[in-house]
Amino acid sequence: xxxxxxxxxxxxxxxxxxxxxxxxxxxxxxxxxxxxxxxxxxxxxxxxxxxxxxxxxxxxxxxxxxxxxxxxxxxxxxxxxxxxxxxxxxxxxxxxxxxxxxxxxxxxxxxxxxxxxxxxxxxxxxxxxxxxxxxxxxxxxxxxxxxxxxxxxxxxxxxxxxxxxxxxxxxxxxxxxxxxxxxxxxxxxxxxxxxxxxxxxxxxxxxxxxxxxxxxxxxxxxxxxxxxxxxxxxxxxxxxxxxxxxxxxxxxxxxxxxxxxxxxxxxxxxxxxxxxxxxxxxxxxxxxxxxxxxxxxxxxxxxxxxxxxxxxxxxxxxxxxxxxxxxxxxxxxxxxxxxxxxxxxxxxxxxxxxxxxxxxxxxxxxxxxxxxxxxxxxxxxxxxxxxxxxxxxxxxxxxxxxxxxxxxxxxxxxxxxxxxxxxx
Numbered sequence: 001x002x003x004x005x006x007x008x009x010x011x012x013x014x015x016x017x018x019x020x021x022x023x024x025x026x027x028x029x030x031x032x033x034x035x036x037x038x039x040x041x042x043x044x045x046x047x048x049x050x051x052x053x054x055x056x057x058x059x060x061x062x063x064x065x066x067x068x069x070x071x072x073x074x075x076x077x078x079x080x081x082x083x084x085x086x087x088x089x090x091x092x093x094x095x096x097x098x099x100x101x102x103x104x105x106x107x108x109x110x111x112x113x114x115x116x117x118x119x120x121x122x123x124x125x126x127x128x129x130x131x132x133x134x135x136x137x138x139x140x141x142x143x144x145x146x147x148x149x150x151x152x153x154x155x156x157x158x159x160x161x162x163x164x165x166x167x168x169x170x171x172x173x174x175x176x177x178x179x180x181x182x183x184x185x186x187x188x189x190x191x192x193x194x195x196x197x198x199x200x201x202x203x204x205x206x207x208x209x210x211x212x213x214x215x216x217x218x219x220x221x222x223x224x225x226x227x228x229x230x231x232x233x234x235x236x237x238x239x240x241x242x243x244x245x246x247x248x249x250x251x252x253x254x255x256x257x258x259x260x261x262x263x264x265x266x267x268x269x270x271x272x273x274x275x276x277x278x279x280x281x282x283x284x285x286x287x288x289x290x291x292x293x294x295x296x297x298x299x300x301x302x303x304x305x306x307x308x309x310x311x312x313x314x315x316x317x318x319x320x321x322x323x324x325x326x327x328x329x330x331x332x333x334x335x336x337x338x339x340x341x342x343x344x345x346x347x348x349x350x351x352x353x354x355x356x357x358x359x360x361x362x363x364x365x366x367x368x369x370x371x372x373x374x375x376x377x378x379x380x381x382x383x384x385x386x387x388x389x390x391x392x393x394x395x396x397x398x399x400x401x402x403x404x405x406x407x408x409x410x411x412x413x414x415x416x417x418x419x420x421x422x423x424x
Contacts, residue, residue, distance in 0.1 A: 043127075186290065
């Protein structure tokens with residue numbers, strides 16, 4: 001196996017983003033669409049999939065002090081310029097927020113929701129003389145189609161840029177045994193790129209601990225330790241820092257996190273717990289990077305089966321990779337690494353996604369703690385059996401079973417969540 005292909009695949013899935021990635025993706029799609037126009041747009045027509053709606057509806061927009069899908073669209077219009085990235089909302093000014101709210105109230109944008117869990121954003125921007133239309137699908141910054149005045153200027157729908165890397169490296173063709181062997185054999189110098197993500201997400205976690213953001217789960221855990229109500233130990237720090245990073249970003253905090261597989265919360269859950277675990281367990285940086293590498297491959301494998309966006313909370317899948325990485329750091333063999341994933345899945349796999357919002361920090365904290373327990377149980381050779389529910393003999397088959405549940409049994413969850421959101 002050419003490991004450079006593997007590294008490129010992982011690097012392509014690690015991108016800094018300010019704010020929850022779904023409203024950011026909406027703003028970026030609008031920005032790119034409006035670039036095609038010579039004059040400012042006078043109206044936006046949006047079509048988004050249900051998972052985009054669900055994850056953009058409640059979460060705070062960075063530097064805006066509020067939430068809103070329509071507001072995300074209009075801010076993308078106001079910020080439109082060449083070169084925008086997933087950090088587009090870093091440049092929001094107070095006066096732009098006021099202008100955006102005014103345009104939303106005036107009906108500048110209309111939004112329709114497709115009953116689909118696929119990643120899909122369709123944007124049409126018009127003015128008196130022009131019309132621009134784009135489609136973003138499969139991943140947050142992957143614009144695959146663009147046309148101006150019905151003239152196609154870009155069409156990658158049959159073979160998108162995001163798919164180019166995954167076609168070169170199809171993670172589902174390999175096994176956890178392969179990933180384990182690669183983690184042992186890889187030149188650690190080739191894993192330096194992971195350090196940036198760890199440092200970035202730990203930095204945001206530290207900021208999130210300074211005061212109460214959103215639900216303030218991280219700060220609450222710190223306060224509980226000061227009162228002597230819970231222990232100030234490794235588990236509490238892992239849960240607290242993981243939650244604090246999510247608290248900060250879901251409150252619209254002015255700072256970027258390193259995403260993984262299109263999600264900031266997945267990036268946090270992938271990198272923060274393992275890094276804190278390594279600190280407490282006196283694990284070398286080399287061992288941590290190998291563990292992160294192993295965990296990322298396992299997460300990518302599971303996400304490729306379950307889906308980039310799904311009715312199942314992505315924190316559970318990221319925590320499965322974390323459990324594997326922690327087990328690896330403790331010297332776990334392949335059977336124990338896989339067993340840690342099985343334990344995590346057997347414990348929290350039923351957690352469904354009810355959209356991005358401040359309360360996501362609760363789910364990240366829970367999953368981070370369970371990752372530690374799952375790893376510790378596996379090292380004690382306490383591993384869930386294939387006689388239990390959807391658990392199979394191999395962790396890879398369990399992932400496929402979970403995907404089957406997500407695609408076939410939970411198909412109505414997203415629209416039902418949206419129905420409840422809209423009725424409140």
